[in-house]
Every structure is written in C-alpha cells, then in structure tokens.
Amino acid sequence: MAVWSPWSLLLWEALLPMVIASAQVQGQVGGSALLVADHPPGFQVREAIWRSLWPSEELLATFFRGSPETLYRSRFLGRAQLHSNLSLELRPLESGDSGNFSVLLVDKQGRARTQTLQLKVYDAVPRPVVKVFIAVSGDAQPPKTCQVFLSCWAPNISDITYSWRREGTVDLGMEPASLFTDGQVLSVSLGPGDKGVAYSCIVSNPVSWDLATVTPWESCHRQAAPGRASYKDVLLVVVPVLLLLILAGLSAWHWGPWSGKKKKDVCANEVDQETESPLV
Incomplete structure (x- = not known):
C-alpha cells in the first residue's frame, strides 16, 4: 500500500481533477x-487535509496515518479542533x-475528493434604539388622530435587516407603503383606540436578532398636553430673545468706552466754565 505525506497529497490535489x-x-x-x-457512503477516509484558502492560504489540520494534527502556525492556532469524523470546529x-x-479527503482505494466551504462570521445584533417623531404638531393634526414616524437604529453593526411588528395582532408584517429608508422608519396614523398599541422594531442578521418596543400614543399625549409648549413654540420665543440680548451686549461693548469718554469731556468743560465765571 502506498504511503502518502501531506505535501504529496497537496501536490496530487493540484495535478489531478477532483470531485468538488x-x-x-x-x-x-x-x-x-x-x-x-x-x-458519500462507502468512502472510507484514510487521509485528510484542512486548509484556509482566503484571505490567506494556511494549513489548519491534517489526519495522516491515523493521527490528527492541528498545531500548525495559522491564525486559527489553538482555536481549531479536528473531530473523529474529520469535521473541523473553529472556536471562539x-x-x-x-x-x-x-478539505482534501483520500480514501483507502486512493480516490480523492475536495470540498470547499465558505464561512461568514457575523457580529451579535445589539438592542436597537427606537425614537418617536410627531409628524404634524398642534392644530394641524386631524381631529383625535396623531401621525407619527418611528425611527429604528442599531449602533455599530452592518449586514442587518429591519422589520416592524404591531404587538397584539396576528399579522406580523407592515404595509410596504408605510416603510422608509430600507425599513428603518415606519409611518403610523394613530387614533383614540390606539392608546395602548405598541410597535416593535426587530433587527436581525442570519445568526442573531433583538428588538425594542415603544407605545407611540404616549408621545402624542405628551405633545398635546394642555399648558405644554412644543419645542417649535419654545424656539420661536427663545431664539428672538437671545438675538436681542446678543445685539444689546454687542452695542454696549462697542459704545461703552466712547460714551464714557464723552461724559468725562462734558464734566471737564463744566468745571472750566465755573472756574472762569466771576463770582457775583
């Protein structure tokens, strides 16, 4: 029976056609x-070689003469385990x-088989952040309704999808016409019957998911509460006042020295006139 080394197996893989x-x-x-x-069934493995092909080509593990070996200098050193069925586990x-x-497999009859695998590693999805924006404020809202936009965002992550769910209903999806920015923003029209309705934003990737839930009517109630001004009303009052104060300060700083000097000159002239005038 022929005896193969790992390097001769790699050379054989490069020269002979394989089942891929x-x-x-x-x-x-x-x-x-x-x-x-x-x-396939009946393929009794005698030798096996695991390699990383991309982004760098490295030898990871071998099974040769009945002995597994994983102590090869690669980025997976100490994180690779070769199981008895010759599958390779990478962790963490x-x-x-x-x-x-x-992986290159050779059976006892000398037949070879090469299998390629693509590994994609994803980050765990964090808890998203949902914010409620009132679309129309004040008297512009239709009677007893509240139009809101729900914005969902997951920090520091890519390769994720956004979806929305109205809690307490059988239908888990939302109408596409009410979704914007690849599903990150949801437009909702609320009425008095929606005071307790909650909406959940679900962020997910192929290996994990998380959600955040809000009750948007609470924001509508705070917006419309009597005696409370909206942020737009506050800005309409505060900004002009601040501008007037700034202009007044600049004017005082600019004219202050000149007015003081003029006052001193007037006082000096009055003293001179009193000195020159004869006493009666």
Missing part, C-alpha cells in the same frame, strides 16, 4: 462554527475569521 462540492457556513463572533467534511470565532476553506 461547496457549502456555506455561518457563525457568530464568540461562538463556534463546524466545517463538516462531507463524503473572531470577526476576521470569514473566508474560504477546503
């Missing part, structure tokens, strides 16, 4: 990913672990 299969694997930062060495995953991998 591909698969996609997803993982989460801090978790684990299992790269399965798939082979890091954000830079995404890439392409391959």
Whole structure:
C-alpha cells in the first residue's frame, strides 16, 4: 500500500481533477462554527487535509496515518479542533475569521475528493434604539388622530435587516407603503383606540436578532398636553430673545468706552466754565 505525506497529497490535489462540492457556513463572533467534511457512503477516509484558502492560504489540520494534527502556525492556532469524523470546529470565532476553506479527503482505494466551504462570521445584533417623531404638531393634526414616524437604529453593526411588528395582532408584517429608508422608519396614523398599541422594531442578521418596543400614543399625549409648549413654540420665543440680548451686549461693548469718554469731556468743560465765571 502506498504511503502518502501531506505535501504529496497537496501536490496530487493540484495535478489531478477532483470531485468538488461547496457549502456555506455561518457563525457568530464568540461562538463556534463546524466545517463538516462531507463524503458519500462507502468512502472510507484514510487521509485528510484542512486548509484556509482566503484571505490567506494556511494549513489548519491534517489526519495522516491515523493521527490528527492541528498545531500548525495559522491564525486559527489553538482555536481549531479536528473531530473523529474529520469535521473541523473553529472556536471562539473572531470577526476576521470569514473566508474560504477546503478539505482534501483520500480514501483507502486512493480516490480523492475536495470540498470547499465558505464561512461568514457575523457580529451579535445589539438592542436597537427606537425614537418617536410627531409628524404634524398642534392644530394641524386631524381631529383625535396623531401621525407619527418611528425611527429604528442599531449602533455599530452592518449586514442587518429591519422589520416592524404591531404587538397584539396576528399579522406580523407592515404595509410596504408605510416603510422608509430600507425599513428603518415606519409611518403610523394613530387614533383614540390606539392608546395602548405598541410597535416593535426587530433587527436581525442570519445568526442573531433583538428588538425594542415603544407605545407611540404616549408621545402624542405628551405633545398635546394642555399648558405644554412644543419645542417649535419654545424656539420661536427663545431664539428672538437671545438675538436681542446678543445685539444689546454687542452695542454696549462697542459704545461703552466712547460714551464714557464723552461724559468725562462734558464734566471737564463744566468745571472750566465755573472756574472762569466771576463770582457775583
């Protein structure tokens, strides 16, 4: 029986055509990913070589002469485990672990099979932040209604999707016409019967999800409460007053020295006149 070394197997892989299969694997930062060495029934594996192909080509693990080996200098050193079925487990995953991998399997009859796998590592989705904006304020609102925009945002993350859910209803989706900015903003028209209705923003990626829930009618109630001015009304009063105070301060700073000097000159002239005038 011929004896193969890992390097001769790699050379054989480069020269001979192989049966190629591909698969996609997803993982989460801090978790684990299992790269399965798939082979057909009756394919009795004798040797196996796991490699990273991209972003860098590295030797990760081998199974040769019945002994597994994973202590190769690669970015996965200490994080790779070769199981008895020759599948490779990577843990804990890091954000830079995404890439392409391959496994070369050789059976006892000398037949070879190469399988490629693509690993995509995602960050865990954080809790989103939902803000409520009143679309129309004051008397411009239709009677007993409140038009709001719900804005949803998940910080410091990419590759996520946004969706909305009206709590307490069977229909989990929202009408596309009421969604904006790739689903991040939802337009809602509320009436008196919607005082207790809550809306949830759901952010997700292929490996995790999270949500935040708000009751938008509460913001409408605070906006319309008697005796409370909206932020627009406050700005209409505060901004002109601030401008007048600033102008008054600038005027006093500019004319102050000149007016003082003029006053001193007037006082000096009055003293001179009194000195020159004869006493009666």
